[in-house]
Amino acid sequence: MQQEYEGEIREIIAKTVCAKGKKRFVKEHQLCPDHRPEHILGYWVGNHHYSAKSFHDSVVITGKYDVTVWYSYEDHSKTDLCKQTFNYSEQIALGEVEGRLEKDEEVLVCERIEPTCNLAKIAGENIKFGVETAFTVEIIGEAKMIVVAYPPGILGENEDDEDYDEELNRDDYEDEDEEENEDGNENEADDEEDYEDQEDNEEENEE
16 A cells, blocks of 8 residues: 655745736827817827836836827818827736745836827817827746645656656657668669669670
C-alpha cells in the first residue's frame, strides 16, 4: 500500500500580476474658432501621448491629444480648420491580489480605445464635443504566495514521464526502420537497372 503524504506548506515570492483595472471615459472639450461656424464638415483626433503613474490602489493616466475640426462659415462659402491641444488626467481604480508586496513594481498600460471625437455640435461661436477613450492597466510585481509542496514522484509524475519516453523511443526506432527500408529499395532498383544495361551491351557486342 502506497504511503500517503499530506505535503508541506511553504511561502514563496513570485513575480505576477498584483493588481489590474480598466476604465472607459469621455472628456468634454470646447473649441473657439476664428470665424463663427455654421456647419461642421469633419473632425478628428491625433498626436495622442500619455504616461502612467501607480499608487497603492489606483493608476493615474496623464496625456494629451490634438483635436482638429473642419467647419464652414459665411453662408457656407468658406471653410477653415481649427486645431487645439487638450490635456487630460484620469484615475483608474485597481483590484489587487492578496500578498502584494508593493516592491519593484511595473505598470503596463494598454489603450483599448484610441481617442475618438464624437457628439460635436455648434454652440454659438464655439464648437463643443467629447473625446472617448479607454485603458486597461496591470501592475506587475512581487507577491507572497502559500503553496503545498510534495517530494518528487509522490504524485505519479515519474511513471507518466517514463511511459512518454518509451513511446518517443519506439517512434524513433520505427522512423529509422522506415528510412532503412526506403534506402534498401532504392539500392535494389539501381542494381536492376545496372544489370539490364549490362545485358543490352552484351547483346550489341554479339551482333
